[in-house]
Amino acid sequence: MSATAAPPQAPAAAEPPVHKPSLKKRLIPYWLLLPGILWLVVFFVLPMVYQASTSVQTGSLEEGFKVTWHFQTYWDAFTEYYPQFLRSLLYAGTATALCLLLGYPLAYLIAFKAGRWRNLLLVLVIAPFFTSFLIRTLAWKTILADGGPVVGVLNKIGFLDVTSWLGMTEGDRVLATPLAVVCGLTYNFLPFMILPLYTSLERIDTRLHEAAGDLYARPATVFRKVTFPLSMPGVVSGTLLTFIPASGDYVNAELLGSTDTRMIGNVIQSQYLRILDYPTAAALSFILMAIVLIMVTVYIRRAGTEDLV
Amino acid sequence: MKSATTWLRRNLVVIAGLGTLAYLILPNVVVTVFSFNNPTGRFNYAWQEFSLDAWKDPCGVADMCDSLSLSLQIALWATIGATVLGTAIAFAMVRYRFRGRAAVNSLIFLPMAMPEIVMAASLLALFLNMGVQLGFWTILIAHIMFCLSFVVAAVKARVLSMDPRLEEAARDLYAGPVQTFVRVTLPIAAPGIAAGALLSFALSFDDFIITNFNSGNTVTFPMFVWGSAQRGTPVQINVIGTAMFVIAVLVVLAGQMIGNRRKKAQPK
Numbered sequence: 001m002s003a004t005a006a007p008p009q010a011p012a013a014a015e016p017p018v019h020k021p022s023l024k025k026r027l028i029p030y031w032l033l034l035p036g037i038l039w040l041v042v043f044f045v046l047p048m049v050y051q052a053s054t055s056v057q058t059g060s061l062e063e064g065f066k067v068t069w070h071f072q073t074y075w076d077a078f079t080e081y082y083p084q085f086l087r088s089l090l091y092a093g094t095a096t097a098l099c100l101l102l103g104y105p106l107a108y109l110i111a112f113k114a115g116r117w118r119n120l121l122l123v124l125v126i127a128p129f130f131t132s133f134l135i136r137t138l139a140w141k142t143i144l145a146d147g148g149p150v151v152g153v154l155n156k157i158g159f160l161d162v163t164s165w166l167g168m169t170e171g172d173r174v175l176a177t178p179l180a181v182v183c184g185l186t187y188n189f190l191p192f193m194i195l196p197l198y199t200s201l202e203r204i205d206t207r208l209h210e211a212a213g214d215l216y217a218r219p220a221t222v223f224r225k226v227t228f229p230l231s232m233p234g235v236v237s238g239t240l241l242t243f244i245p246a247s248g249d250y251v252n253a254e255l256l257g258s259t260d261t262r263m264i265g266n267v268i269q270s271q272y273l274r275i276l277d278y279p280t281a282a283a284l285s286f287i288l289m290a291i292v293l294i295m296v297t298v299y300i301r302r303a304g305t306e307d308l309v
Numbered sequence: 310m311k312s313a314t315t316w317l318r319r320n321l322v323v324i325a326g327l328g329t330l331a332y333l334i335l336p337n338v339v340v341t342v343f344s345f346n347n348p349t350g351r352f353n354y355a356w357q358e359f360s361l362d363a364w365k366d367p368c369g370v371a372d373m374c375d376s377l378s379l380s381l382q383i384a385l386w387a388t389i390g391a392t393v394l395g396t397a398i399a400f401a402m403v404r405y406r407f408r409g410r411a412a413v414n415s416l417i418f419l420p421m422a423m424p425e426i427v428m429a430a431s432l433l434a435l436f437l438n439m440g441v442q443l444g445f446w447t448i449l450i451a452h453i454m455f456c457l458s459f460v461v462a463a464v465k466a467r468v469l470s471m472d473p474r475l476e477e478a479a480r481d482l483y484a485g486p487v488q489t490f491v492r493v494t495l496p497i498a499a500p501g502i503a504a505g506a507l508l509s510f511a512l513s514f515d516d517f518i519i520t521n522f523n524s525g526n527t528v529t530f531p532m533f534v535w536g537s538a539q540r541g542t543p544v545q546i547n548v549i550g551t552a553m554f555v556i557a558v559l560v561v562l563a564g565q566m567i568g569n570r571r572k573k574a575q576p577k
Binding site: 028029030032033035036037039040041043044045046047048050051053054102103105106108109110113119120121122123124125126127128129130131132133134135136137138139140141142143145187190191194240244245247248249250251255265268269272273278281282285286288289292293296 | 321322323325326327328329330332334335336337339340343354355395397400401404405407413416417419420422423424425426427428430431432433434435437438450451453454457461508511512514515517518521522530531535538542546549550553554556558560561562565569
């Protein structure tokens with residue numbers, strides 16, 4: 001990662017001092033790291049270990065759970081809930097694609113065309129972070145209400161015919177369909193796409209656009225050959241910041257969907273908090289983690305960026 | 310007609326961008342409008358008539374303001390905890406070379422690359438196995454944990470972009486290590502620390518998934534809203550939502566104005 005590279009501007013100043021620093025000085029970074037790292041080890045790594053042990057336990061609430069190395073739970077959980085896994089990946093993937101499609105123009109607008117409106121637009125993108133996302137998600141119930149103006153317009157322009165054909169809606173309603181869940185996911189994670197995109201677009205030297213124009217590139221070509229490739233770090237981190245949380249979300253599916261749109265998050269949530277089948281819940285959340293980590297690793301390899309943090 | 314299509318093509322980005330902004334802001338508009346509603350049933354989903362009742366009596370719903378104040382307290386403590394721990398890590402990562410850097414780096418990156426529900430469930434597994442009583446402390450512990458990485462990222466970005474020669478200059482002028490840190494390093498890193506703290510506050514205040522797993526019977530504001538989605542949503546929820554949006558806009562605008570003034574005062 002870029003942090004390991006020496007700062008390029010002052011090579012002479014980066015030379016280590018000739019004398020060996022005292023032990024006290026050499027321990028400074030460890031003292032700085034200790035409290036925070038300890039926190040992460042105790043409350044992030046250790047819980048994973050406990051969850052791993054929970055996932056191979058058998059038993060019941062009354063008799064208590066025991067570690068019996070019952071790996072069968074993983075297979076049973078996966079075969080029973082693979083539709084929910086597939087659905088989560090499908091919804092999260094669709095929402096991520098929509099976020100990129102919707103977020104790019106806005107990030108571009110803020111970075112290059114907003115002028116003195118830039119700050120205000122940025123504030124309007126960030127402000128929803130501070131307003132309860134649950135309240136805003138509930139507002140979508142009003143917006144997408146049956147017989148409401150939004151659904152009426154979508155119906156009139158034939159949009160709902162197309163989405164019904166795609167299996168995203170049923171009849172002339174949007175609430176309690178996959179479309180509503182994807183709409184909520186897209187909405188909730190859109191700022192996580194826009195901000196990284198904006199950051200990487202803002203860094204682009206606009207003289208590169210002029211240079212491309214001087215070389216007779218048409219605006220579309222400038223975008224395809226200059227702007228978009230240079231914004232790749234933003235695209236990669238934006239898609240990750242959208243896809244990862246969306247794949248584990250259960251709030252949108254619960255508030256805007258129906259029992260037919262349950263995502264894997266809904267299953268884990270009810271297994272842990274309602275059915276109290278801890279081993280299955282733990283196994284499910286490890287399967288989700290494995291799927292996401294594998295997909296993310298492959299994606300980062302393909303996209304060719306290592307610089308994420 | 311032709312000029313209209315050229316105009317449309319020229320401004321396509323602007324139109325699409327503003328369309329996205331409208332999509333982002335629409336729910337906030339609906340929340341605001343419906344804060345002036347006087348609904349007939351338990352749910353505030355359909356417009357009935359204009360009323361100021363909810364604004365006159367924002368705490369008129371049982372338990373709502375208690376949950377709000379609990380959320381504010383947790384967010385405040387989580388912000389302080391995560392900012393202190395995260396800033397220390399960020400400085401160690403940028404300023405020192407030490408063994409195990411790569412491992413530390415991935416340990417900090419992993420919580421951000423993990424679906425929230427996985428962390429929520431594993432923390433619950435820990436607390437259940439340890440027999441810890443769920444409540445205020447387990448929520449706070451969880452919030453500090455997931456805010457930490459975001460603070461590290463924000464502070465690291467800022468410290469990385471600052472010129473180490475400034476600190477050397479301070480030392481050449483006989484400033485001690487403490488004086489250098491307080492007078493030179495900290496002021497330059499401040500915007501990064503502030504950004505990390507602000508982000509922590511927002512993340513903690515708004516967190517639902519991790520809190521839902523680890524709160525036991527304790528009700529934070531997002532938990533209250535979640536419960537009300539099943540039992541009935543009082544108009545006061547929209548009042549709080551509207552107030553939060555207005556305050557957020559003002560705070561962020563004020564922060565940017567301070568930042569701008571600083572930039573003007575000390576040109577690079």
